[in-house]
Amino acid sequence: MAASPSAKAASPSPSATKSAAATHDLLSELPIPAGSTPWTANTNALMSRVAFVRAFYVQSAWTNEEGLYLRRGYVSGVQEGWINENGSQQSVTIARFATAAGAVSAYDDLTSSYKQESKPTTQLSDPAVGGAGVIDPTLDKLGNARVEIAAHIGDYMIRVIEFTAVTPDPTHAKELMLAQYDALKNVA
Numbered sequence: 001m002a003a004s005p006s007a008k009a010a011s012p013s014p015s016a017t018k019s020a021a022a023t024h025d026l027l028s029e030l031p032i033p034a035g036s037t038p039w040t041a042n043t044n045a046l047m048s049r050v051a052f053v054r055a056f057y058v059q060s061a062w063t064n065e066e067g068l069y070l071r072r073g074y075v076s077g078v079q080e081g082w083i084n085e086n087g088s089q090q091s092v093t094i095a096r097f098a099t100a101a102g103a104v105s106a107y108d109d110l111t112s113s114y115k116q117e118s119k120p121t122t123q124l125s126d127p128a129v130g131g132a133g134v135i136d137p138t139l140d141k142l143g144n145a146r147v148e149i150a151a152h153i154g155d156y157m158i159r160v161i162e163f164t165a166v167t168p169d170p171t172h173a174k175e176l177m178l179a180q181y182d183a184l185k186n187v188a
Contacts, residue, residue, distance in 0.1 A: 039091075046078060047076065049074045050066060052077040053069055056159075075098055088165075091163075102155070106157045114132060120138060124149065134148050136148075144164060
């Protein structure tokens with residue numbers, strides 16, 4: 001939001017400086033690999049709470065999740081996806097909360113939903129980031145199986161999804177998660 005012309009210039013507080021740096025880093029932490037094609041829905045912009053929830057959840061969950069994200073202290077989020085040269089697709093979602101407790105709550109809720117998925121979906125752990133996820137070999141309506149991993153660090157929750165037409169292998173999703181996690185270590 002722009003300051004009014006009559007507003008006094010002031011030095012940002014340390015927390016405001018940290019917040020601005022974290023917001024900047026949140027956008028810069030979504031590098032699309034060279035040779036990949038960005039999804040047309042990518043915005044390369046921070047998402048409001050409502051926009052984030054509507055991108056992250058099915059419509060029947062919007063009202064409930066918008067309230068939960070408000071109580072968790074949602075600050076901002078980003079979601080970007082791309083198609084790799086081999087035809088697989090990857091998506092990264094990062095949500096920032098006012099406190100680490102908000103990120104943990106969102107992570108716990110998401111990983112709890114993974115535990116409710118039925119076979120042939122299998123549970124996945126990612127010890128490098130303390131994350132959890134699922135491998136689902138069932139092809140969706142677009143002909144893709146998926147690997148999905150979530151983790152949290154500081155005020156951030158991260159979700160990585162890889163879609164593939166072949167048997168899902170969590171290796172690339174774990175590598176992408178570790179890269180996102182490590183990049184956010186410095187701002188969390």
